[in-house]
Amino acid sequence: MATAAPAIPDRAPASPLVITLVVMLGTFMTVLDSTIANVALPHMQPSLGAASDTISWVLTSYIVATAIATPVTGWLAAKIGRRQLFLYSVAGFTIASMACGVAQSLEQMVLFRMVQGAAGAFLAPLGQSYVLDVWPQAKHGKAMAWWGVGIMVGPILGPVIGGWLTESFDWRWVFFINLPFGILTFLWAAAVLPRVESAARRFDLLGFGLLAVGVGALQLCLDRGQQLDWFASWEVCIEAGIAAAALWAFGVHVMTANNALIDRRMLKDRNVMTGFAFITLVGLLLVGTTALLPTMLQNLFGYPVIATGMLQMPRGIGMMMAMMGAGQILGHVDARALIAGGLVMSAVSMWLMMQFSPVMDATPFMVSGFLQGAGLGLIFVPLNTLAFATLPPDLRTDAAGFYMLLRNLGGSIGISLTVGVLARQAQISHADLGSHLTTAGVPWADAGLGKALGSDAIVAMLDATVNKQAAMIAYLDVFTLMFWITIASMPLLLLLRRPKMAGPAVHLAD
Numbered sequence: 086m087a088t089a090a091p092a093i094p095d096r097a098p099a100s101p102l103v104i105t106l107v108v109m110l111g112t113f114m115t116v117l118d119s120t121i122a123n124v125a126l127p128h129m130q131p132s133l134g135a136a137s138d139t140i141s142w143v144l145t146s147y148i149v150a151t152a153i154a155t156p157v158t159g160w161l162a163a164k165i166g167r168r169q170l171f172l173y174s175v176a177g178f179t180i181a182s183m184a185c186g187v188a189q190s191l192e193q194m195v196l197f198r199m200v201q202g203a204a205g206a207f208l209a210p211l212g213q214s215y216v217l218d219v220w221p222q223a224k225h226g227k228a229m230a231w232w233g234v235g236i237m238v239g240p241i242l243g244p245v246i247g248g249w250l251t252e253s254f255d256w257r258w259v260f261f262i263n264l265p266f267g268i269l270t271f272l273w274a275a276a277v278l279p280r281v282e283s284a285a286r287r288f289d290l291l292g293f294g295l296l297a298v299g300v301g302a303l304q305l306c307l308d309r310g311q312q313l314d315w316f317a318s319w320e321v322c323i324e325a326g327i328a329a330a331a332l333w334a335f336g337v338h339v340m341t342a343n344n345a346l347i348d349r350r351m352l353k354d355r356n357v358m359t360g361f362a363f364i365t366l367v368g369l370l371l372v373g374t375t376a377l378l379p380t381m382l383q384n385l386f387g388y389p390v391i392a393t394g395m396l397q398m399p400r401g402i403g404m405m406m407a408m409m410g411a412g413q414i415l416g417h418v419d420a421r422a423l424i425a426g427g428l429v430m431s432a433v434s435m436w437l438m439m440q441f442s443p444v445m446d447a448t449p450f451m452v453s454g455f456l457q458g459a460g461l462g463l464i465f466v467p468l469n470t471l472a473f474a475t476l477p478p479d480l481r482t483d484a485a486g487f488y489m490l491l492r493n494l495g496g497s498i499g500i501s502l503t504v505g506v507l508a509r510q511a512q513i514s515h516a517d518l519g520s521h522l523t524t525a526g527v528p529w530a531d532a533g534l535g536k537a538l539g540s541d542a543i544v545a546m547l548d549a550t551v552n553k554q555a556a557m558i559a560y561l562d563v564f565t566l567m568f569w570i571t572i573a574s575m576p577l578l579l580l581l582r583r584p585k586m587a588g589p590a591v592h593l594a595d
Contacts, residue, residue: 108212150202177204179267230412299331360472373499407462427463
């Protein structure tokens with residue numbers, strides 16, 4: 086899978102900062118759309134004539150298409166050029182966004198969301214490759230901090246922006262909002278992005294087919310499992326079996342075939358492989374928590390949509406501050422120490438969430454959210470720097486594509502894990518709490534109030550109280566699980582190597 090080295094002109098056609106800003110904008114636009122439609126689903130359902138169990142395909146179709154398209158970023162970039170692929174991706178994403186905004190049926194929406202996800206899938210790995218190429222290695226930490234703001238904060242701001250647009254205007258503006266940003270990104274990128282000269286290579290059709298089938302089946306299994314009671318359903322069993330077989334065959338293919346979709350040099354790089362494991366964990370913690378907290382805030386604490394979104398803001402603020410701080414000190418501090426600090430902060434935030442109570446105010450939400458965001462921010466910037474520091478430049482685009490793929494898969498696993506554990510623990514807690522309710526334990530049920538309200542009203546009141554308490558216990562159980570997952574990931578730090586600082590950046594040819 087050899088490619089020609091980029092030419093090195095006397096100077097880059099645009100400053101590294103300008104290139105970082107334009108690719109960050111493109112990345113932010115696509116990552117934001119992975120969550121911006123979440124809060125608008127109830128409003129979409131009647132407009133699209135969708136059922137409650139099918140409207141989720143608006144989200145799933147985007148995630149599946151993004152996951153399948155991401156791994157071919159490297160091949161497409163070599164085939165048509167990195168700059169051209171970036172421009173095509175921005176244009177396709179923007180046009181598909183407009184199509185989503187005018188969709189009249191669920192079928193149309195799912196189709197347009199698939200196009201949108203596939204078109205935008207290339208922007209994050211392309212952006213990461215550009216950033217790593219135009220900055221010298223000594224400044225990779227600072228550069229990745231700037232770029233990381235878009236990819237990490239986007240999923241957090243998505244529900245906030247989506248809720249405001251839906252309540253203030255209409256759910257269709259969740260997609261229409263992409264038009265001005267898409268036009269700006271396209272024109273800016275066309276003006277400043279340099280071209281990268283690289284040799285085209287043979288497309289690994291078999292490898293891509295196996296990976297696409299495996300990832301697609303895994304995403305469907307994760308999405309449908311909770312609705313269909315997991316392996317009690319033949320559909321989920323079949324999807325899980327297909328995913329396992331296809332991904333196993335893909336692994337064998339990569340290890341034995343020449344010019345496979347994944348260059349085997351990546352598999353021999355310890356930092357890259359450890360980075361893949363870490364970014365899967367980051368996706369699990371970030372997306373899993375982001376998907377869980379809004380339902381708790383609205384259903385258990387009664388916060389409206391806008392307030393729920395605002396309570397998520399401290400997480401984004403903490404993440405931005407930690408990223409920028411890590412970028413400034415990364416050249417002077419061991420990156421592994423920063424990652425360790427981020428893991429400790431993430432664990433502390435999960436411990437604080439384990440102390441949540443139904444009678445508390447908003448302060449614990451904001452404090453724990455800020456700490457978790459800061460912890461994940463401290464992990465993300467040095468992790469990106471270490472994972473790609475020992476990798477040859479010609480493998481960066483391929484590695485970045487799989488890096489983003491695993492981050493998305495980690496998010497999908499996080500959502501399925503948290504939702505599944507939440508439902509299971511809520512049922513168990515409901516049964517435990519209900520078994521202790523007797524007339525001796527609730528003496529007022531036989532008193533005058535009970536006779537005045539009637540037995541049905543008493544049962545309804547007790548059931549509502551038990552449901553709320555059981556749900557709260559289930560949320561705390563999920564936070565406990567996430568806490569131990571964070572603790573269990575800490576030994577991965579031992580596998581990371583501190584790279585030697587290299588020379589100047591590989592400037593890109595125009």
